[in-house]
Amino acid sequence: MLNETCYFEEPLDFMIIHYIALALSLIVYGISFYVLFFETPKHFSKYRNYLISHIFSGFLLDIVMGVLWKVTIVLPVPIMCSNTFISEYATIVFQLLPVCFAYTGASAISLFVFRMEAVIVHRTEQTFLRKVVKYIQYAFYVSIVLVVIGTVLIYPDLKYQKDYKLKMEKRFGTFKPYMWCDNCFFCNFDSLTFRWFFYVAVVAVVLGGFTGGFAFHVTVQALKSVSSNLTAKTRATHRNYLWSISLAAAVHVICIVLPLLGILQTINFIISLSEFRFFPFILTLVIQEHGAISTVIMFMTNNLLRGALKKMFWCEKLVATVENSGANIIVS
Known part of the structure; x- marks a missing residue:
């Protein structure tokens, strides 16, 4: 158990902003899950499950960072x-x-891979890049396993830091x-184990980026090559879904990778901005709330999801999309 000297008084303005942001994000997740479960058409169910899994990852991060760790x-x-x-249990x-x-x-x-497969199904040949996507995806999964092991x-490097804190106290006062x-x-970057963990995590990020990037490229190229077999509305639907998840993925890169680099790799830069007391708070808040931001962007840019939102809030009849006219299998 921690004793009373382990607790500290947090700035009131930080607490207010934190709880407002947390409440807003929970509202976003609640609406999103409701729409996906109850307001989307049945033929959308397979892709919907992928979306639910992805949005839930943001919700989980919100709980871990905003409630458990804070x-x-x-x-x-x-x-x-x-x-x-x-x-x-902060280290855990x-x-x-x-x-x-x-x-x-x-x-x-x-x-991204699901969208690629939904389009590539119209082509009989196995493209080289499609195979590359699969191989890099497997490598990414291996790197994830190594990250979890790390x-x-x-x-021990997080839990037992007396010596390291003595060293840091000499540096920072x-x-x-x-x-x-x-x-x-x-x-603790003095630890070889922690550095190994960090570098493996960087490799995982790079592999994930390459997998998503190549899948995006293959999808775009496949849409062009099979355009004669698809109606204009079907191609437009595929492009809309692809750009929607691309914008949502961009939020992850901007709101996770960049703040983490700011916190982990540019300590001197952060310290130079220490007079701006909101700086580290904003970095952590951006990481915590990025899932809700990504979800909002996804719903606003995906035509079907945006229509489902309108149906829920304004009781409008969900406009039939191209999936309802014979293209169900390729988008869901």
């Missing part, structure tokens, strides 16, 4: 401190984050008493 970065000391009802909660990120990446890639192995507790810890 991290505070106390600049000018770049230490991560948790102050929740399970703060004594931190280990859940790579798992959440891996789940998000895998679900996003599955969306999250277990780095536990005297710590406050609560910073010596287990609910506050650094990313």
